[in-house]
Structures are given as C-alpha cells and as structure tokens.
Amino acid sequence: xxxxxxxxxxxxxxxxxxxxxxxxxxxxxxxxxxxxxxxxxxxxxxxxxxxxxxxxxxxxxxxxxxxxxxxxxxxxxxxxxxxxxxxxxxxxxxxxxxxxxxxxxxxxxxxxxxxxxxxxxxxxxxxxxxxxxxxxxxxxxxxxxxxxxxxxxxxxxxxxxxxxxxxxxxxxxxxxxxxxxxxxxxxxxxxxxxxxxxxxxxxxxxxxxxxxxxxxxxxxxxxxxxxxxxxxxxxxxxxxxxxxxxxxxxxxxxxxxx
Amino acid sequence: xxxxxxxxxxxxxxxxxxxxxxxxxxxxxxxxxxxxxxxxxxxxxxxxxxxxxxxxxxxxxxxxxxxxxxxxxxxxxxxxxxxxxxxxxxxxxxxxxxxxxxxxxxxxxxxxxxxxxxxxxxxxxxxxxxxxxxxxxxxxxxxxxxxxxxxxxxxxxxxxxxxxxxxxxxxxxxxxxxxxxxxxxxxxxxxxxxxxxxxxxxxxxxxxxxxxxxxxxxxxxxxxxxxxxxxxxxxxxxxxxxxxxxxxxxxxxxxxxxxxxxxxxxxxxxxxxxxxxxxxxxxxxxxxxxxxxxxxxxxxxxxxxxxxxxxxxxxxxxxxxxxxxxxxxxxxxxxxxxxxxxxxxxxxxxxxxxxxxxxxxxxxxxxxxxxxxxxxxxxxxxxxxxxxxxxxx
Numbered sequence: 001x002x003x004x005x006x007x008x009x010x011x012x013x014x015x016x017x018x019x020x021x022x023x024x025x026x027x028x029x030x031x032x033x034x035x036x037x038x039x040x041x042x043x044x045x046x047x048x049x050x051x052x053x054x055x056x057x058x059x060x061x062x063x064x065x066x067x068x069x070x071x072x073x074x075x076x077x078x079x080x081x082x083x084x085x086x087x088x089x090x091x092x093x094x095x096x097x098x099x100x101x102x103x104x105x106x107x108x109x110x111x112x113x114x115x116x117x118x119x120x121x122x123x124x125x126x127x128x129x130x131x132x133x134x135x136x137x138x139x140x141x142x143x144x145x146x147x148x149x150x151x152x153x154x155x156x157x158x159x160x161x162x163x164x165x166x167x168x169x170x171x172x173x174x175x176x177x178x179x180x181x182x183x184x185x186x187x188x189x190x191x192x193x194x195x196x197x198x199x200x201x202x203x204x205x206x207x208x209x210x211x212x213x214x215x216x217x218x219x220x221x222x223x224x225x226x227x228x229x230x231x232x233x234x235x236x237x238x239x240x241x242x243x244x245x246x247x248x249x250x251x252x253x254x255x256x257x258x
Numbered sequence: 259x260x261x262x263x264x265x266x267x268x269x270x271x272x273x274x275x276x277x278x279x280x281x282x283x284x285x286x287x288x289x290x291x292x293x294x295x296x297x298x299x300x301x302x303x304x305x306x307x308x309x310x311x312x313x314x315x316x317x318x319x320x321x322x323x324x325x326x327x328x329x330x331x332x333x334x335x336x337x338x339x340x341x342x343x344x345x346x347x348x349x350x351x352x353x354x355x356x357x358x359x360x361x362x363x364x365x366x367x368x369x370x371x372x373x374x375x376x377x378x379x380x381x382x383x384x385x386x387x388x389x390x391x392x393x394x395x396x397x398x399x400x401x402x403x404x405x406x407x408x409x410x411x412x413x414x415x416x417x418x419x420x421x422x423x424x425x426x427x428x429x430x431x432x433x434x435x436x437x438x439x440x441x442x443x444x445x446x447x448x449x450x451x452x453x454x455x456x457x458x459x460x461x462x463x464x465x466x467x468x469x470x471x472x473x474x475x476x477x478x479x480x481x482x483x484x485x486x487x488x489x490x491x492x493x494x495x496x497x498x499x500x501x502x503x504x505x506x507x508x509x510x511x512x513x514x515x516x517x518x519x520x521x522x523x524x525x526x527x528x529x530x531x532x533x534x535x536x537x538x539x540x541x542x543x544x545x546x547x548x549x550x551x552x553x554x555x556x557x558x559x560x561x562x563x564x565x566x567x568x569x570x571x572x573x574x575x576x577x578x579x580x581x582x583x584x585x586x587x588x589x590x591x592x593x594x595x596x597x598x599x600x601x602x603x604x605x606x607x608x609x610x611x612x613x614x615x616x617x618x619x620x621x622x623x624x625x626x627x628x629x630x631x632x633x634x635x636x637x638x639x640x641x642x643x644x645x646x647x648x649x650x651x
Contacts, residue, residue, distance in 0.1 A: 050548040051417060051534065053429045054272045060416055073546045097270050097533045102547030124536075126276050129268055132533075149274040151436060159273075173274060174434030 003090040003118045004042075004143050004165040008200040012255040013041035013222030014213070015202055016229050016248055017094065019062035020045045021071025023237045025079045031233070034245040036089035039252035044121065044224065047076055047095035054096075054123040056177025058227040061234065073103050077111045084116030092119035092145065097132065105136035112142045119143040119165050127159050148193060149173075150184040160196035167193050169220065171205045177227045179206030187219040210254035217255035225251060261450025264573055266566035269449040271429070271536045278436045283451040285356045290458065295355065302347045303462065306380065307337045309344075311463075313470035313627070318597045319617075326480065326620035328613060330600070330630045331467055333491065340603065340632030341463060341491040342373035346442055348459035350377035353440035360384035360435075363442040364428040366393055366421035366487070367558035367605065368400025369632055370444030375409035385409040388428040390420040393557045400636055418551040421487075421561045425535055445488025446565035449536030453565050460494025467627055468498050475625060481506040481616065484629035485608040486579065487523070487559035489568045491631035496577060506578065508616075509568060510608040512554035513581035523552035525564040526572055526579035532563075539569040555584040555644060558605040558632075586611040588644055591634060603632030604641065 007013050016035050020028050032043050048063035048071055055063070080091060093112065100108045100122065112120065120142055125132060130144060137144040143165035148156050150173060160167060169189060171182045190201045203216050204224030213223045232247060233240045261267050269279060289295040303309040312332040320328045333341040346363075353361055361383050365371030371387040378385035387404050391413040394401050401411050417423035425448075432441040443452040446460070464482075471479055482499060484492035486509035499505045511524040522528055525540050532541035534549060542550040542562040554560045564579075571577035587604055590611035595601045602610055609628050617626055634641075642649050 051422065051426050053426050053535075054433070056430075057416075064417075067548065098541075098543070098549070099547040101533045101538075102530070102543065102545070123272050124270050124533075126269065126271060126273050128276070129270055147273045149272070149276075151274050151277045153277060155273075155276060170272075170274060173436065175430045 003088065007042040007090050008166065008221050010041055012217040013202060014039065014248065014252040014255045015042045015044060015222050015224040016040050017044040017046060017224065017226035018229055018233060019048055019059060019066050020076045020079065021048060021066030021069055022062040022230070022233055023065055024069050025071060025075060027238050027240065029079055029083055030241045031244055032083050032089070033087060034241040035248045036087045038245040038248035040089065040248050041222065042090040042092060044092050044094045044226070045076070045080065047073060047093050047099055049096040049099055052096060054175055056175040056227060058230050058234070059176050062230045073099055077115045080117055081115040090118045091116065092121055093117050094121040097122050097125045100133060105133050106139065109136040109140040109142045113140040117142065119145050121145045121168060123147060127155065148189065150189065156192045157196045160193040160199065163197060163199050166200040166202050166222065168224070169193070169201050169203045171203050171207065176205055178208040182206055182212065186216060190219055210250055213251050213254040214257065217257065223251070223255050261454070263567045263570035266537065266539045266569040267450055267453060268538050269536060270533050270538070271449050272433060274433045275436070278432070279449055279451070281356065282440070285352060286451055286455050289352055289355055295351065299348055299351055302351070303344070307343045307347060308335060309462065310466045311335055313467060313474070316598050319594070322597060323614060323617040325617040325622065326624040326626045327622070328617055329471065329479070329625065329627045331463060331495065331627055333463065333629060333631045334602065334606070334633035338373045338376050339635070340369040340373065341460060341494060342370045342444060343376070344462055344494065345444065345456050345459045345490060346370070346373040346377040349440070349442045349455070350374070350381050350383060354381050354383065356440065358438055358440040360439045361442050362386045362388065362428050362431055362439055363444055364421065364424035365389050365444065366424065366560055367556065367603070368393070368397040368404070368636065369558060371404050371409070371411070372400055372407070374442050375404040375407035378409065379407045386431070387411045388414055388424040388431065390414050390418070390424050392419040393421065396557050396640055397636060421557065422549065445490040446493045446567060447488040447535060447537060447563060453537065453567055456490055457493045457497055457567060460490050461497040463491065463494035463629065464496060464498030467495065471625065471627065478502055478505055479625040479627045480620065481508055481626045483508045483510060483609040483613050483626060485510045485559060485605045485631060486564060486568060487512065487561045487605065488563070489565040491629050493565065493567055495629045500576060507571065507576065508612065509577055509579045510582045510612045511579055512556055512559035512608060513583045514553040514555070516583055517581045521553040523554040523560050523562065524581040525562065527581045534563055537566045539563055539566045555587060555640070556604045556608065558603070559608065580612055582608040582611045588641060590614060591637070591641055600630070601634035602630055603634050604637040606631045607634070
C-alpha cells in the first residue's frame with residue numbers, strides 16, 4: 001500500500017497544511033514532526049509562491065514571510081528529505097503551477113520522489129491543463145491530486161473519473177481562509193464524485209473549528225485545514241510546535257467523532 | 259487549437275473559475291456572430307467612443323526627425339482618453355447579455371479602471387475596481403474619476419502594490435463571487451478566452467489604420483509601433499497586419515531604469531517562459547519561478563508578463579520587441595507635447611521614443627504608424643515629479 005492510500009485507512013483523515021519556511025525551515029521540520037505525532041494523516045506543505053491567487057490573507061502573509069526568510073524550492077526539498085528520514089507520515093506539496101513549471105516538471109517530480117513527497121496539489125492547474133504535470137508525475141510515482149469546487153457541476157464526472165489518491169473538495173467559493181459558515185451542499189458534491197469513482201474525498205477551504213470538522217467528517221473522508229494552523233504559526237513563530245500540536249490533536253479527535 | 263498561440267496561452271486558473279470561463283467563452287462565441295450585438299457595439303464605438311479615431315500625419319515631427327513619415331493613431335481622442343474603451347464596451351455589453359449585473363476589473367494607470375467604470379455607468383452595472391496602493395497614489399485623479407463614475411475602488415496592499423497585485427485581487431474576488439459578476443480583463447492576457455476576445459475588440463484599431471493609410475498614402479505602412487505591457491493596444495494595431503509580411507510590427511516595452519537593472523518591466527528582454535495569471539507566456543521571474551517585482555515610470559506598463567499572442571509573435575519572429583527606458587519615454591513625452599501639441603500618455607510615449615530612434619534610419623518615402631494609445635493628462639503630475647518640479651495642486 002502506498003503512503004497516499006494509507007492516509008484514509010486510519011478512520012477519517014485530518015490533513016493539516018503549513019507553509020514551508022514560515023517562519024523558517026527548521027520550524028517547518030519541527031512542525032511536521034509534531035503534527036505527525038499529534039495524529040495528522042497527511043501533511044500538506046506549501047511551497048511559497050510570490051502571487052498565490054487561491055489564498056486568502058493569512059496564507060498570503062505566510063508565503064511572504066517564507067520567501068523573505070529565504071525559502072526556495074531546493075531548500076524545501078532538502079528539508080523534506082530530512083523529515084522523511086524521521087517519519088513515515090504521508091506528505092504532499094501544495095504549490096502553484098509556475099514554481100513547478102520553471103523548476104521543470106520532470107526535475108520537480110524526480111526530487112519529490114527522491115525526497116519522499118507522495119503527492120502534489122496545484123490549485124491553478126485545472127483538469128484541462130493537467131497534461132502539464134501528469135506525465136512527469138507518472139514517471140516518478142508522484143500522485144497529482146485533483147480538485148473539485150462548488151461550481152464544478154458537469155465537470156465533476158470527468159475530474160472524478162481520472163482522479164488519483166483522493167479528491168480535494170473545495171468547500172466554498174473564494175480563496176482559502178477561515179469562514180464562520182460553509183453553505184455548500186457537501187454531501188451532494190461528494191456523492192457526485194463517488195458516483196463516478198470510489199475514491200476518498202477530503203474537504204478543505206474555510207474550516208477551522210472542531211465543530212465544523214466533525215460535521216464535515218460525517219460526509220467526507222477527510223478534513224483539510226490550512227489558514228487556522230498558519231495563523232497559529234504567525235502568532236507563535238518558532239514556538240508554534242506546541243499550540244499546533246494541541247490543535248491537530250483536537251481536530252483529529254473531532255474528525256474521528258470523539 | 260483554441261486558446262493557444264503556439265506554445266503560449268491556455269487556462270491555468272483554479273477549478274472554481276473554470277465554469278465561469280467556459281460560460282464567457284460560449285457567450286463570446288455566440289455573440290461575436292450575433293448581428294444585433296455587433297450592431298449595438300458598432301453604434302457605441304461610433305456614437306459613444308467617438309470612433310473611428312483619427313490617423314494624424316505628424317508633419318513637424320517627421321520634418322524634425324528627417325526620415326520616415328510619421329502618423330499617429332489617435333486612440334487618445336477616444337472617450338475616456340485611451341484605447342481601453344474599445345475592449346470594455348465589448349466586454350460590458352457581453353456581460354450584460356450574459357445576465358451579469360456587476361463587473362470587476364484591475365487597473366494600473368487607471369485608464370482601464372476609468373473605462374470600465376464608464377461602461378458600467380452607461381450600461382447600469384455595479385462596478386468595483388482593484389488598483390495597487392502605489393498606483394492609487396501615482397494616479398490619484400483617476401481614482402477620483404472612477405468614484406465619480408459610480409465605481410468603488412479597492413486599493414490593493416498585497417505584494418508590490420501594483421498592477422499584478424491588482425490582477426491577483428480581482429481574480430480572488432471573481433472566485434468569491436461568480437454568479438452575478440464578470441471580470442473585465444483589461445489586456446490581452448489572462449486565461450482563454452480573454453487574450454482572444456480582448457484582441458478582437460481592440461483589432462478595430464488596425465482595421466481603421468489600414469483603411470485610413472490606404473486612403474491617405476495608397477500603400478501600407480513600413481512599421482507599426484505600439485507600447486506593450488500586457489499588450490492590448492499593440493495587438494489591436496498589429497492584428498490586422500500580421501499577414502502583411504512587409505509591415506514591421508514593433509512592440510515597445512518598459513525598460514524602467516534599464517534592462518541591465520532590476521528596476522525594469524521589459525518582459526521579452528528579461529523574462530523567461532512561465533505560467534501566471536492564467537496563461538503560459540514570458541514573465542519576469544527568478545530561477546524558482548517567483549514573479550519579480552517589476553518597475554516602470556508608467557503604471558500601465560508596470561506588469562511582469564506579456565500577453566500570449568505577443569509571446570508567440572516574438573517566438574516566430576513576426577514581431578520585434580524593444581526596450582525603452584523611463585528617461586527615453588519622458589523625453590518623448592515632452593518632445594511630442596512641444597512639437598505637435600499632443601501630450602501622450604507616458605505609456606504611449608514609449609512608442610514615440612522608439613520612433614524617434616527609428617525614423618531617422620528610414621527613407622523619407624517610408625511610413626511609420628505609432629499607436630498613440632492614450633492621452634497624457636493623467637501623467638502630468640508624475641512627470642513633473644520625475645523632473646523635480648514641485649506642483650501645488
């Protein structure tokens with residue numbers, strides 16, 4: 001069983017996101033290890049991009065902090081390689097198409113494989129353009145995660161049919177960031193995906209509280225949280241491991257229905 | 259293939275926007291062949307925008323430079339003072355037909371924002387404009403102008419606080435509110451269908467030039483010059499002439515303080531292939547694909563990319579792209595003002611500056627057409643600052 005397949009074998013999955021290099025890469029390493037320890041099932045590491053158009057203010061600021069602190073794609077791969085020597089936690093890189101395209105998709109995916117990255121999530125690479133990365137992903141055994149959104153409608157079937165690993169279900173319109181309420185009919189959205197293919201569905205965008213996570217885990221296979229964690233990193237900086245660990249532990253309990 | 263210009267173009271946007279793009283594409287494909295849509299657009303061009311714009315023979319400039327005959331395509335005389343009105347009338351009319359009630363747009367210098375706010379006022383649409391904080395300060399009068407027209411202007415504080423950040427923010431806003439909202443891209447950039455649609459709406463410029471120059475000179479021009487940021491006024495002029503291989507197409511990029519400095523926005527001169535703002539094209543960026551903070555005195559050219567059709571015209575060698583510095587543009591700004599009594603937009607002054615170099619190298623029987631894409635009233639205060647003149651407004 002691949003590490004990506006293993007993500008959903010431990011009950012409902014909790015998937016935290018942090019921006020790599022925020023506030024520095026040493027802290028990123030500590031955070032990944034403590035989140036793994038706290039029960040995370042997959043860790044999404046953001047490779048910061050100068051112009052993250054799918055992100056709200058919190059992750060935009062984190063991207064800026066990471067870039068200003070000197071995080072580069074190469075240094076992030078080095079950090080992941082170090083992390084991989086210490087843990088088996090599944091890891092995905094989340095970034096924009098440009099950093100991958102400019103690095104070279106083949107070289108990027110080869111580095112992913114060599115460093116122990118299991119999957120990539122590229123929010124500005126829609127279904128129609130996935131040929132940009134898919135051949136390189138296949139060559140190097142890296143899973144390219146597909147996204148569906150509340151506006152996907154008739155596109156869902158095609159996306160789901162070709163999806164691998166899991167489907168990233170975008171909960172709401174707009175960009176990432178904490179929301180008090182999620183109005184999308186997630187149950188129906190997920191049913192449309194599953195009608196096409198028996199594949200796990202993890203929901204992200206706007207989720208921050210254990211109550212939201214518990215509700216969503218009733219209809220989804222996993223819950224993805226970014227901004228709420230990145231906010232803790234913003235607040236606590238190098239000392240974020242402890243509050244982030246406690247938060248992840250609480251969220252894993254919530255998605256498990258405890 | 260639709261939406262591609264050689265290897266450039268495409269639709270690189272979040273999934274949330276894909277259906278919205280498909281809807282715009284379908285609507286545009288339908289209405290571009292629809293007689294009543296085209297009749298209404300032509301009527302707006304004629305009666306509201308003031309088209310056709312003049313093709314003016316710049317006799318004093320021609321004599322002074324002592325080479326090719328120079329004609330100015332006077333897009334600055336359009337309603338709202340630039341070529342931007344051509345595109346917004348088309349897009350806002352389309353949005354209206356699509357049942358949208360609200361338009362959003364990015365703006366750099368403010369010309370596209372003013373044009374969008376104008377069309378929105380005329381067609382009774384809500385309008386919100388995103389503009390980099392730095393640009394709202396460089397172009398404070400245009401902010402007030404947009405507000406007068408009933409638009410809300412959102413200063414953008416993220417990133418470099420200029421045009422690319424305004425595009426980022428407008429894209430984010432569109433992702434959040436799609437149902438009733440159309441994003442009026444201001445240039446031949448962004449995801450398909452925008453590069454094609456905006457080009458089509460702007461191509462009226464080149465069609466008019468062909469008819470006007472044939473009437474005046476009985477022959478085609480030898481060179482067409484236009485400034486290029488995203489590249490809408492340039493493609494608007496060039497498109498009609500792409501098949502006429504003897505007509506040189508020259509895009510003038512904003513070199514800022516020089517292409518050998520980091521303070522430049524000359525994408526073809528200093529950029530590399532990338533994928534950003536929905537399109538594959540050339541971008542100013544670092545080795546890891548981080549978009550570079552670009553610079554030009556001209557807020558309208560202060561953009562780190564170029565439209566995908568220009569990238570393709572460059573790849574195939576059909577068009578040439580030359581860098582023009584701030585200093586050269588400011589000199590041309592003053593030159594045209596004094597010699598012809600026409601104050602050009604500082605953007606357009608980049609094309610005038612290159613004409614000043616090119617014309618003397620050409621024969622007196624040859625012809626250059628410069629796209630005077632906008633008027634320079636908006637730039638007077640900034641040019642004064644650049645020259646160290648203190649104005650009391």
